[in-house]
Every structure is written in structure tokens, then in C-alpha cells.
Amino acid sequence: MTQAVSAEAPPAATPPELAPPRRRLAAFAPLVVLVVAVLLPYSTLPLPGLFDGALNKPGNLQILAVCLVFGGLAASYDLLFGRTGLLSFGHALYFAAGVYGTDVLVTHAGFPLWQAAVFAVVGSTILAALLGAIALRTAGIAFAMVTLAFAQVGAILVARDFGGLTGGEEGLPLASDGLPDFLLGVANTVNLYWLALAYLAVVVLVVSRVAASPTGRVLAGLRDDERRVGVLGLDPYRYKLVAFTLAGGLAALGGVVYLLVVGGASPHVTSSELTLSLLVMVVLGGPGTRWGPVLGGILYMYLDHRLTSLSADLPGPLGQPLFVLGAIFILAVYFFPGGLASLRTRIAPLRAALKRSPTS
Amino acid sequence: MSTFILLTLTGLGLAALYFLVASGLSLVFGLADVLNFAHGLFLSVGAYATWWAAGHLPGAGPTGFGFVLAAAFGVVAGAAVAALVELVLIRPLYSRTIEQVLVTVGLSLAGVALLQATWGADPRPFPRPEWTRGVTGIGGANIPNASLLLVLAAAAVLTLLLLFLRFTRVGLVIRAGVENREMVTALGIDVRKAFTLVFAIGGAAAALAGALGGVYLGSVSPAQGGSLLIFAFIVVVIGGMGSVVGSAYAAVAVGLLQQFVNYYGTAGLGDICVVALLAIVLLVRPQGIAGRAVTA
Amino acid sequence: MTEPILKVDDLSVRIAGLHILQGVSFTVAPTGVTALLGRNGVGKTTTLRAIVGLTPRGGEVSGSASFGTVDTLRTPTHRLVRAGLGYVPEDRCVFAGLTVAENLRLAERPGAAPAYDRVFALFPELAKRAKQRAGTLSGGQQQMLAIGRVLLADNTLLLVDEPTKGLAPKVVTEVAEALEAVAEEVPVLLVEQNLAVVRRLARDAVVLAAGKVAWTGAASRLLGEPELTKALLGVGSAGVHA
Ligand SMILES: Nc1ncnc2c1ncn2[C@@H]1O[C@H](COP(=O)(O)OP(=O)(O)OP(=O)(O)O)[C@@H](O)[C@H]1O
Ligand SMILES: [Mg+2]
Numbered sequence: 027m028t029q030a031v032s033a034e035a036p037p038a039a040t041p042p043e044l045a046p047p048r049r050r051l052a053a054f055a056p057l058v059v060l061v062v063a064v065l066l067p068y069s070t071l072p073l074p075g076l077f078d079g080a081l082n083k084p085g086n087l088q089i090l091a092v093c094l095v096f097g098g099l100a101a102s103y104d105l106l107f108g109r110t111g112l113l114s115f116g117h118a119l120y121f122a123a124g125v126y127g128t129d130v131l132v133t134h135a136g137f138p139l140w141q142a143a144v145f146a147v148v149g150s151t152i153l154a155a156l157l158g159a160i161a162l163r164t165a166g167i168a169f170a171m172v173t174l175a176f177a178q179v180g181a182i183l184v185a186r187d188f189g190g191l192t193g194g195e196e197g198l199p200l201a202s203d204g205l206p207d208f209l210l211g212v213a214n215t216v217n218l219y220w221l222a223l224a225y226l227a228v229v230v231l232v233v234s235r236v237a238a239s240p241t242g243r244v245l246a247g248l249r250d251d252e253r254r255v256g257v258l259g260l261d262p263y264r265y266k267l268v269a270f271t272l273a274g275g276l277a278a279l280g281g282v283v284y285l286l287v288v289g290g291a292s293p294h295v296t297s298s299e300l301t302l303s304l305l306v307m308v309v310l311g312g313p314g315t316r317w318g319p320v321l322g323g324i325l326y327m328y329l330d331h332r333l334t335s336l337s338a339d340l341p342g343p344l345g346q347p348l349f350v351l352g353a354i355f356i357l358a359v360y361f362f363p364g365g366l367a368s369l370r371t372r373i374a375p376l377r378a379a380l381k382r383s384p385t386s
Numbered sequence: 387m388s389t390f391i392l393l394t395l396t397g398l399g400l401a402a403l404y405f406l407v408a409s410g411l412s413l414v415f416g417l418a419d420v421l422n423f424a425h426g427l428f429l430s431v432g433a434y435a436t437w438w439a440a441g442h443l444p445g446a447g448p449t450g451f452g453f454v455l456a457a458a459f460g461v462v463a464g465a466a467v468a469a470l471v472e473l474v475l476i477r478p479l480y481s482r483t484i485e486q487v488l489v490t491v492g493l494s495l496a497g498v499a500l501l502q503a504t505w506g507a508d509p510r511p512f513p514r515p516e517w518t519r520g521v522t523g524i525g526g527a528n529i530p531n532a533s534l535l536l537v538l539a540a541a542a543v544l545t546l547l548l549l550f551l552r553f554t555r556v557g558l559v560i561r562a563g564v565e566n567r568e569m570v571t572a573l574g575i576d577v578r579k580a581f582t583l584v585f586a587i588g589g590a591a592a593a594l595a596g597a598l599g600g601v602y603l604g605s606v607s608p609a610q611g612g613s614l615l616i617f618a619f620i621v622v623v624i625g626g627m628g629s630v631v632g633s634a635y636a637a638v639a640v641g642l643l644q645q646f647v648n649y650y651g652t653a654g655l656g657d658i659c660v661v662a663l664l665a666i667v668l669l670v671r672p673q674g675i676a677g678r679a680v681t682a
Numbered sequence: 683m684t685e686p687i688l689k690v691d692d693l694s695v696r697i698a699g700l701h702i703l704q705g706v707s708f709t710v711a712p713t714g715v716t717a718l719l720g721r722n723g724v725g726k727t728t729t730l731r732a733i734v735g736l737t738p739r740g741g742e743v744s745g746s747a748s749f750g751t752v753d754t755l756r757t758p759t760h761r762l763v764r765a766g767l768g769y770v771p772e773d774r775c776v777f778a779g780l781t782v783a784e785n786l787r788l789a790e791r792p793g794a795a796p797a798y799d800r801v802f803a804l805f806p807e808l809a810k811r812a813k814q815r816a817g818t819l820s821g822g823q824q825q826m827l828a829i830g831r832v833l834l835a836d837n838t839l840l841l842v843d844e845p846t847k848g849l850a851p852k853v854v855t856e857v858a859e860a861l862e863a864v865a866e867e868v869p870v871l872l873v874e875q876n877l878a879v880v881r882r883l884a885r886d887a888v889v890l891a892a893g894k895v896a897w898t899g900a901a902s903r904l905l906g907e908p909e910l911t912k913a914l915l916g917v918g919s920a921g922v923h924a
Contacts, residue, residue, distance in 0.1 A: 113484060160665050167421040168627070170487070171619040172668060178616050179661045186654035251698040251740075298616065302423075302491050309488055343503040352496025356475070359488045481739055555787075562777045562788050568736050569775045573789045573831065574763035 056317075063223055066090070067216045084215035091215075091222035091287045093327040095280055098222075098229035100307040100323030102276035105233050107305065108313030109242065110269045111249030113166070116157075116173030118300035119180040120274035122291075123150035124281020126184060126198070129291040130191050133201040142204070143282045147275060154274025158267050165252075174298060181296040197292035200285060209286055218287045225283045226320065229276050234316050236272065245269055249314070303330075306355045312367025321366050326351065388526035393645050395524065399533030399602065401641025402540030406595035407618035408625065408633045409547060410468075410588020416564040416628015418581045419483055420476060423490040425592055425618070426611030427497040428464045432593020433512070433606040434501060436460030440513040448513030456513070457597040464593020465586040472585035477578065494612065501608040509607040512600035532602040539598055540637075543591055547630050556580060564628035617644075620660060624667050639663070687712040687839050687869050688733070693745035693755075695725070695732050702728050704893040705745070710839065715861075715870045715883045717901055720890035721916050726873045727772050729890070730841045734769045735759040749839065764791060766838035770845060772873075774828040778817030782808055782827060785816050789831035801830040804860050822853035829860065840870045846879055858882055877915070881905050889914045 067087060070080045077086045099121060106112040127146030131137040137145070161172045187194035202210055208217050236242045244265050247255045255262050285291060294300065303326065311322020333347035343349040358365065411425050439446045439456035446456040475493065479485045518535055521528040551557035559580050563570045570577045592611075599614070600606045621640050625632030640660050648656035686709035695703040702725045710716045718726050731737055733747050733754050747754045754762055763769065777785050786808070790796040802809040805826040811819065816827060825845055832840065845861065846854040858879045864870065865883060874880050880887070884901035897904065897914055905911055 113487065160668060163668055164623075167415065167419070167483070167487070168623055170421060171623050172664065174616060175620050175623075175661045175664050179658050182654050182657045186652070188652070188654070298612075299495070302495065305488065305491060306495075343500050346499035346503045348495045349499035349503060352492045352494075352499060355492035356489055356496065359485050359492065360478070363485075558780070558784055558788055562780060562784075565777050565779055566775060568759075569771065569777070570788070571759040572734060572736065572763060572769045572771065572775075574760050574791050574835070575788070576758075576760045 094222035097323035104319035116177030119177040124278030150278030151275035158270035199290035312365030315367035318367030392527040397645030402536040405637035408621040426615035428592040429596040429611035432464035432596030435463035436597040465590035468589020509605035717884035768832035768837035772843040
């Protein structure tokens with residue numbers, strides 16, 4: 027019997043002290059990146075062409091924070107798309123529920139931030155469980171359409187401004203009374219940056235823990251071939267609902283952080299374009315991998331921002347960030363199906379072949 | 387009573403718009419398993435091509451026969467773009483459903499941005515022929531002629547589509563293909579040729595919706611197609627994928643529900659009721675009103 | 683020895699990570715009926731579907747299958763069929779929403795006059811029920827429609843998958859008689875569980891087991907030796923009604 031060797035070895039399988047030295051180093055790489063990211067705001071390094079002015083200018087830190095939030099949000103979306111094979115077009119709804127839920131509770135109801143955030147995240151998670159329970163009665167393409175329709179309700183509710191709660195097209199600036207001091211003022215942008223970084227770390231940790239757990243293996247089975255999971259006597263519906271609910275909760279948490287970073291809610295967070303761009307991020311980064319969606323999210327938001335500020339210089343359609351991103355996306359689907367993450371896995375078999383030990 | 391008639395007929399006008407978009411989506415999905423996010427783009431292409439032709443195409447113009455010519459140009463443009471999309475972008479990914487969806491998503495983003503780059507993001511005034519600006523008195527209600535035009539056009543398209551599906555060989559192939567595509571090829575038929583045709587038909591219907599929707603709204607903007615598309619999706623799911631008649635019923639249900647609730651309730655409530663209707667249909671009858679199972 | 687009409691060589695099929703066929707090789711003679719046999723789930727349907735190019739999505743096929751000069755594994759299904767390879771699938775697969783007449787009209791092939799006489803001579807029932815929707819036909823009638831539509835055109839080989847599955851004994855006999863008549867003109871590769879039908883129709887037999895060909899030879903020999911039949915097919919040779 028030959029066993030197929032998967033490109034990504036299960037991370038928990040070999041204890042670090044038994045792994046070869048190269049592997050042990052590689053296991054620390056994320057930690058190193060994390061430390062660098064934590065220390066980044068202390069750098070006054072100017073990166074001409076990439077950022078305007080010093081890296082730790084509040085404006086730049088805010089851009090970075092938004093990128094980090096979307097890195098985490100993309101990873102939460104990947105729990106559905108890349109890990110479970112669910113093509114949801116309504117992920118924006120739960121993100122928006124986190125954004126608007128917290129904002130409304132703080133700004134209109136005068137809740138302290140922490141309480142508002144907890145209520146919003148718990149409420150959004152319950153919402154995800156309820157809507158998921160309905161939407162998962164369908165599969166495949168119909169599921170995509172149904173989640174899209176549900177998210178549209180969120181967009182309508184926000185746009186119509188029922189009871190003057192959401193501020194409609196104008197959006198709803200976050201009232202600063204309920205906020206702790208360390209999140210207020212331009213000088214404290216760095217705290218928002220760290221908050222966003224913490225959010226990203228939490229999502230990556232949760233998603234990779236889930237993926238490595240027995241539940242995660244069932245989810246991967248669902249993605250590859252649902253029939254096989256059904257044959258094992260497991261109920262696919264339940265597992266999909268767990269993934270859907272968890273992803274919704276993580277997205278809502280991201281919504282809270284995003285609200286704090288940008289200081290208010292605006293209706294574009296409810297739009298279907300937001301979900302579509304999450305899909306683009308995940309596909310560009312590499313679905314079903316630990317770092318691909320994160321990289322995809324960060325890079326996408328950075329490019330989106332950068333292309334917008336460059337657009338004045340570019341002729342015709344090239345001045346439209348969405349045209350460039352859409353075109354890159356189409357090309358990626360054809361020519362680069364594994365996304366950025368596949369760069370590593372494309373090299374991996376080569377490396378593995380070079381250092382394969384004689385006993386195997 | 388006159389309010390009731392007014393709401394019914396304008397609701398049917400809305401239903402007509404949904405049907406024109408949804409019928410193509412439904413056929414494309416039923417036959418080729420493609421969820422076409424770029425379908426809204428075909429609508430925008432139709433609207434912009436009509437608008438452009440009314441100003442630039444010799445013989446075409448903003449009213450009378452000139453407008454008919456301009457709309458015909460829009461419809462042909464929509465059909466051509468749709469066929470091209472199928473041939474160039476969708477066909478190489480045959481049987482890779484998810485990738486096909488992704489490509490149409492990318493296309494919808496890039497296409498709208500392209501329209502924006504060319505004609506700007508702001509709405510442009512759309513040519514409105516003389517007659518469509520007036521109203522017709524029916525049962526004491528003054529019905530906007532643009533609504534009537536939409537209803538008539540949708541009824542004509544529905545009739546033509548049904549005749550085509552019923553009495554032509556390609557129509558037979560399409561009906562059989564919606565039921566079981568594999569078996570159609572196993573009878574020696576190249577079913578992919580029908581895909582291109584169905585895309586073109588869907589593109590033409592969506593483009594017509596774009597042209598007439600432009601008349602109805604009085605303006606055209608790049609994002610118009612996208613917002614209509616979501617309700618068209620709902621119509622497709624409620625109606626049952628692959629069923630033209632199902633789409634027609636569902637479009638009428640959705641259009642009337644939306645119009646009445648938005649009038650008697652708060653604005654926006656009707657849109658929400660439509661999604662609630664979708665949820666109910668899914669709970670009670672997952673395969674939609676007509677036909678083929680949506681699940682699996 | 684005449685050239686076989688179909689030569690399957692080292693055919694392997696993998697679906698969803700499972701090796702269903704692992705190097706299947708056999709030939710089909712240019713006349714008469716060759717039976718493809720084996721226990722339930724051994725891969726008979728998978729073999730036929732691989733030959734006509736209808737392996738389910740995500741399935742991997744390797745090896746070769748030559749039908750005359752055509753390599754069937756590398757030719758699209760509709761071309762194979764137009765080249766004279768008729769396929770009657772398991773479970774009939776008639777178009778339930780179309781009428782009998784429409785089902786037949788769909789099977790007409792461009793450039794050749796459809797042989798309605800032949801079909802209606804064999805299955806007069808179909809002519810009578812032309813306007814009925816195929817979904818409302820009985821199982822036996824649906825099977826006749828599934829065979830009939832393939833016979834509208836001239837084929838050089840028919841692949842027929844379990845034509846008597848789930849039919850009443852009397853209808854089994856009718857279908858068997860019809861196939862017997864068909865086999866006088868066209869060679870048939872027949873998958874069949876009913877051994878009485880096999881005994882009546884088949885000259886050669888190919889038996890699959892564990893993803894491979896376990897036995898080939900004369901059908902009469904296989905069915906004539908109860909030990910052999912039992913070992914290969916897990917049943918006694920006593921079939922019912924044919
Ligand atoms: N799409 C699929 N996905 C997973 N497994 C499949 C698929 N199709 C077939 N199989 C498996 O392949 C094996 C062979 O199936 P196949 O239908 O070819 O058997 P068969 O010999 O025709 O059986 P029967 O006599 O019951 O018709 C079975 O174990 C079946 O479960
Ligand atoms: Mg079988």
C-alpha cells in the first residue's frame with residue numbers, strides 16, 4: 027500500500043525536538059515575524075515608494091492596521107472556503123454585524139466598549155448559527171446565492187437607516203465617550219495597530235487549531251468529497267454549521283477591531299463587494315493554507331489603498347483599482363490556482379526530494 | 387382600488403425586469419452549472435450600448451424607431467459579450483464549477499470598473515422615448531408607460547423563449563441538458579454548443595433589461611446591474627434553477643411582494659420580505675417552485 | 683481469429699482517491715454478445731462509463747481502449763457516439779420531462795436517416811405512447827425507450843448496462859428477446875446480473891473481481907461449471923426466467 031504524501035505535514039505530528047533542525051527553525055519563523063510586527067511601530071524607517079513618510083507615522087500605522095484586520099478576516103473566510111469547501115457570498119454580513127452592533131450599542135445606547143463588543147460578537151455568532159442552519163439546507167451554488175441574499179438584508183437594513191440607528195449612507199461615527207483613553211487620539215494609533223495584530227494572531231491560531239483537530243479533518247473531508255464523510259456515518263450538516271458559526275463569530279470580532287481602527291461604521295462593510303473581495307484575497311493568497319489567506323488579505327488591502335492613491339497617474343482603466351484587482355484575479359484563477367502559498371508547496375517537493383533520507 | 391391597480395402594474399414592471407435578468411441566469415445555471423456573477427455586467431453592457439447608440443449610431447436616436455434601433459444594438463452587444471465570455475473565459479474551465487464562479491466574480495469587478503473608467507461612476511441621463519414618459523389610465527390609475535413597456539417586453543420574451551424551447555431542436559437539447567447533461571452527450575450531441583447559445587440568449591435578455599430599465603429609471607450607471615442581480619438570484623432560486631416558467635412565476639411573486647410591502651409598510655421592508663420568502667421556500671421546498679433539485 | 687471491435691488495455695480508474703479499476707484488460711468480439719460480469723460494486727458500470735468517457739468529475743482514468751481506430755479515452759463522448767458506439771446506461775436515464783417522441787427525436791444523429799421502423803418493429807409500445815412523458819412510463823417501457831433511442835442510428839458496438847435490473851420476470855424476457863434480435867446485427871458488450879439472461883445471450887464472458895479481470899472465456903463454460911460460477915460470481919448458476 028502506498029500512502030499519498032500531502033504537501034503540508036500535519037503540524038502537531040512531530041514534536042519540535044525530534045524534527046530536523048531546518049524544520050525546527052521553520053516552526054519559529056511565524057514567531058519571528060510576529061515579534062518583528064510587534065516592534066514595527068518603533069521603527070522610523072522610511073520606505074519610499076511603499077509608504078509615505080516614516081513607517082510609524084499614525085497614517086501609515088492605520089493603513090497597516092486595516093491590512094492586518096483584513097488578513098484575519100480573510101483567514102476566517104478561508105475556514106469556510108478553503109478548509110470546508112463552502113462558497114459563502116455573505117461573510118460580510120457577520121463582519122458588518124460586529125461593526126454596526128458595537129457602534130450602535132456604544133453610540134446610541136451608551137454601553138461601555140467591552141460590553142458592547144461582547145454583545146455584538148455573541149449576537150453575530152448566534153445570527154450566523156441561525157442563518158447558517160437555513161442556508162446549509164442547500165449546497166453548492168444555491169448555498170452561495172442564499173448566503174448572498176441574507177447578506178443583502180443586512181445591507182438594506184443599514185442603508186435604509188431604520189429608526190435612525192445606522193446613519194444610512196452617511197455611516198455612523200463611533201462616539202468616543204464609551205471608549206477607554208488608550209484607544210483615543212492620533213497618538214494612540216499604535217495601540218490600534220497592536221489590537222489589529224492581536225486579532226490576526228487570534229484568528230490564525232484558532233483556524234489552525236481547528237484545522238488540526240479531528241473536526242478539522244472532517245471539514246477537509248467535506249471539502250474533498252462529501253460523500254465519503256457521509257459514508258463514515260458522520261452528519262455533514264452539523265460540521266458545516268460549526269464551521270459557518272465559528273467563521274461568523276471570528277468575522278464579527280474582526281468587525282469590532284475594524285470599527286475601532288477606522289473610528290466609525292460605513293455602509294460599504296455590508297456590501298456584497300466586500301465578500302467578493304474576501305474571496306479574491308483567499309484565492310490570491312492560497313485557499314486552505316495557514317498563511318496564504320492572511321498574506322492575500324494584507325496584500326489586497328495594501329494594493330487597494332496604494333492603487334487608489336496612485337490612480338491619478340495611471341491612464342484609463344488602470345486607474346481603477348478594481349479593474350486591476352479583478353484582472354489579476356482572473357489571471358490567478360487560470361495560471362496560479364494555488365495562490366501565493368503554492369509558491370512554497372511548489373518548491374517543497376523538490377526540497378523534500380533532495381533531502382529524503384534512505385529509510386522511508 | 388386605483389392604488390391597487392397601480393401597485394400591481396408597477397410591481398409587474400419590476401417583475402418584468404427581474405424576469406429578463408433571471409431567465410438567462412436560470413438557463414445558464416440549469417444547463418451549464420455556471421453561477422454567473424458577470425450576468426449583471428451583460429445588463430450594464432446593454433444599457434450603455436443602447437445609450438451610446440442613441441447618441442452615435444447612424445439611424446439610431448433617443449425616440450421612436452431610432453430608439454428601437456438603439457435598443458436592438460444594445461441587445462446584440464449584450465449577446466455578443468455574453469457569448470464571448472463563455473467562449474474565452476468559461477469554456478476552458480469546463481466542469482470546474484468553483485473556478486468558473488471565481489472567474490465571473492473577477493469579471494464582474496473588472497467589468498464594472500472598466501465601465502466606470504470609460505464613462506464615469508455617476509449616473510448618465512438615459513434616452514427616454516416620448517411615449518414612455520407618459521402615463522396610461524387603467525381602471526382609474528395612471529400607469530407609467532415605461533412599466534407597461536417592461537411588462538410587454540417580458541411577456542414577449544417569455545413567449546419567444548417557450549416557443550424556442552418547445553419547438554426547435556436546440557430547445558430540445560437545452561431542455562434535455564438541464565435534466566441530464568451527460569446523457570445528452572451520450573446520444574452524440576455536443577452539448578457545449580448549446581452552452582454558448584444559452585449564454586448569448588441570457589446576455590440578450592439581460593441587455594434588454596438594461597435598455598428598458600434605463601428607460602424606466604431615466605438614467606444609467608455602472609453599478610446598476612449588480613444591485614438588480616441579487617434579486618435576480620433570489621428569483622432563480624425560488625423559481626427552481628433551469629426553469630424559465632419557474633423564473634416567471636417567482637419574478638411576479640417577488641416583484642408584487644416588494645412593491646406592495648414597500649408601499650404599505652416602510653420603504654425597504656419589501657426587500658426584506660423577499661429574502662424571508664426565499665428562506666421559507668427553501669425550508670418548505672428546497673428545490674424551488676419548479677423542478678430540478680437545488681441541493682447537491 | 684477476427685479482429686476485436688473493442689480492445690481495453692490496462693484500464694485503471696480512480697475516483698475520490700479510491701482505486702476502483704486497477705489494470706483491466708479484455709477484448710470484445712466483432713459479433714455476438716460479450717458479457718461483463720462480477721459481483722455488485724466491482725466496477726462494471728465504472729468500466730463502461732470510462733470507455734464512453736463519462737467518468738464522474740474528479741475521476742482519473744489511465745490505460746487505453748481502442749474502438750476500431752479510435753482511442754476512446756481521448757475522444758469526447760459525443761464523437762464516440764457519432765462514430766457508432768451506442769451506450770445504454772444503467773437505470774435507463776431517459777429524460778423524464780420529455781415525451782417519448784422527444785426522447786427519440788433527441789437521439790437522431792445529424793447526417794443519417796433515423797431508423798424509426800427498426801425501433802417500432804422491436805418495441806411497438808413506443809409508437810403507441812409517443813406523446814406520453816417518459817417519466818410516467820413503467821420501468822420496462824423506459825428500458826425499451828433507452829434501448830430504442832440508441833437503435834435509431836446504425837452502431838458498430840453497443841454498451842448495455844444491466845438492462846433487466848428491477849424488471850418483472852415477463853418484462854425481463856421481453857427485453858432479453860429484443861436484445862437477442864439486436865445482437866444479430868450489432869456486437870454488444872453487456873453488463874448483466876441475471877445469469878439466465880447471460881446464458882441465453884452471451885457467447886463470451888469477462889469476469890471482474892477486485893478491480894481486475896479475474897476470468898475470461900466462453901460464457902457457456904463459466905455457467906456450465908457451478909463451482910466456477912460460485913467462485914467468481916458468488917451465486918449458483920440458477921438464474922430466473924429468460
Ligand atoms: N462517483 C463515485 N464516487 C465514489 N465511489 C464511486 C463512485 N462511482 C462508483 N464508485 C464506487 O466504485 C465501485 C464500483 O462501482 P460500479 O457502479 O462500477 O459497480 P458495478 O459493478 O456496476 O455494481 P452494480 O452491479 O451494483 O451495478 C463501487 O464500490 C462504488 O461505490
Ligand atoms: Mg453497475
